[in-house]
Each structure stands twice: as C-alpha cells, then as structure tokens.
Amino acid sequence: MSSQHRLSATSYIVLALIEGAGEATPYDLKQAVAATLGNFWSVPHAQVYAEPERLAAAGYLSERREKEGRRRRHYRMTEAGRLALCDWLAEPTAEMAQLRDPGILKLFFGGDPKALAEAQLSLHRGRLAEYEQLAEQIEGHVSAGFMLALRAGIGHEREWVRFWAAVEKGETP
Amino acid sequence: MSSQHRLSATSYIVLALIEGAGEATPYDLKQAVAATLGNFWSVPHAQVYAEPERLAAAGYLSERREKEGRRRRHYRMTEAGRLALCDWLAEPTAEMAQLRDPGILKLFFGGDPKALAEAQLSLHRGRLAEYEQLAEQIEGHVSAGFMLALRAGIGHEREWVRFWAAVEKGETP
DNA sequence: GTCCGAATGGTCTGCTTCGGACGGTGTGAG
C-alpha cells in the first residue's frame, strides 16, 4: 500500500508526535512542536500542515476529516506508520549535524574576532541561562529523551561560551 | 544599480571566495568550498552554479563568458559586491545555529540511548581525530579564520564525545 | 441577545533549497 516515499526528519517528527497523542490535528502538532522540541529543531508551520497529508497519501497515517465547521483533519497511525517509526527509532543514525553557525562563517572569512565574540557571547550566555532555567523547572516532569536533548543543548551552549570567551581574550580557543 | 535582493549565507560565501580568488568560475568555487569550509558548512553544487548568476544579475559580480568550448563563466567582484561583503563582515551577527542533530532527535523521541550513543561516539571520535590531525597539518599555513573555525569544530566534537560517552555510561550528561 | 476581538484552525502563493541525473568537452594513456 505504501510506496517508498523518502521520509525526512520532519516526517518522523510528525509520526512520533501522533504516536504519542493517539490522534492529532495539524494544529495539535504545531502546539506540540512549539512546546517541546521547538527549542532546538524548528519546523515551519506550513510543513506541519503539509507533512501529514503526504504521510497519509503514503499510507503511514489515516485521515479523518470533519465534514463541517472547521473541517479539521484528524490523523492516526496506521500499522505501516508505526512500523516505519519503530524502524527509524531502532536504527542508530549515521548522520551528524553540521556546525553551520553564521558567526563562525564570518570568522572564517575574516570578520573581526573581538566584535563577533562580544555579540555571540551575550547571545549564547542568554540562551544558556534559558536552558538551565528550563532544565530546573521541568526536571522530573518530562520524558527522559526531552531531558537528554536539553542537556545536549546546554552542553553545546557552554562550549560556545567557552569558545567565544577565548576568542574575545585573544587566546587560542 | 544593484537592487536589494536578499543576500543569503550562500551569497556571502560566494562573494568571499571570489574576493579571495580575484576571478573564479563556479567550478573553482565548488573546489574551494570542498577544500575549506565544506567541513562544517555544505553548499550543494547546484547552488554554487546558480548563486553567482543571481549575484551578477543584482550587480554584485561581473560575468565574462567563454564563447566557445566549455563556455565557462568567469566572475569578478564589482564595487557593489565588495561593499556588500565588507558590510556583512563588519556587522556581528545576531543569528545562532540550531542544534538539529538527528541523533538527538531520536533520543528525544525515545530511541535507545545506549545504542545511539555507541554509534554516535564512534562517528564523533572519528571526526574529532580528523579535525585534530588537520589542525596539526595546516597550522601556520592558513588564515586565522580557518584555524578558528576548525578549533570551533574541534570544541564541538569534543563536547559531542563527552555527551555521548556520558549517555553510554548511563550518567547524567 | 449581539457584537467585537482574540484565539483557533487552515490554506495559498511564490519563492529558494537541494539532490541527483544527465549531457557535453578536453586530454592523456595505450
């Protein structure tokens, strides 16, 4: 039934969220994304509406549409969807994130290290503080995965702060 | 002369590389990208051919096209281009990179921490080793910016190794 | 009750990005 449409990270995000919710409308997904993984992985809302449609067409979701009023679309997992999600979760990924930081790009091409460092430092210190506060608040109230992802974010923000602080002082980072 | 086409990161990469080379064909750019910043910032080659065209249309580059044979296009900076590049380099950026790591995504959604950690560890250790070796080899032979970018990469790979090692051992990272 | 505005829920447009397939051109080894 389901053709082998390439599933992207966005696809799996949608599948995983629907699996967790049982049934969900695109709007629910939008909320869920904003509340949880929006911190470290943005998904533009146009995608959140488009993706379930594709997944339904490919047989990974079933769609039920309200006939009247808001004509919401409600999605549920199919067996194929559950299978695809499990496969994805089970297989440890070989992909790695790229750095792709605009500040580093400017540094690379000869931007002024001190000026960049100053700006980036305040940004990263700010985000680090947010993350640490969030971690305190939610500790114990959320999934282990959420906590681990947050700690990864914290670790990287700390690294950014360390790096830019060294650059600011003219040291070798 | 030049309309205010929004310039993307890719645009500035192209401008900066051409500024460094004096004159370059898209192919030269492709090579340059692969040799230098390809490590931490991928630019699909279709972009590398399309972007100079846009930049030339907007007045940031001048184009000279071979009449025969391979019909290569050669690009040079215009004053407008040099100006745009300088502006960009001078202004410290307020953007920040997102994490967007596939491994973290799986972790977030309940993938097996141990299995993920094992796979990611070997990947990141490998890349870390590459970077460190590269740093030794090129130290003193490349621009300060290149070196700093590389050190940023090394720092983040170390952080990844630290993080996943903790996850593997079941510790709080 | 009814009217207004905010929150909710969804669609559309017009880009840019991206990977990959594919098609020409030159060149040196045999």
Add this chain to the structure above:
DNA sequence: CTCACACCGTCCGAAGCAGACCATTCGGAC
C-alpha cells in the same frame, strides 16, 4: 585514433520555507 576518465555545466522535480490571508469559534462587554 579512440576510449576512458576527469572536468564542467545544466536541468528537473520534490521539498523547504516565510508570511500573508481566510474562516470559524468563543468569551465577554454592552
């Protein structure tokens, strides 16, 4: 000469994306 291979470039379709815009519902002010 010619074939293989590196060099160089174009094209296409699918997906990503921002942001404007439209429609429904609901809760209070009057």
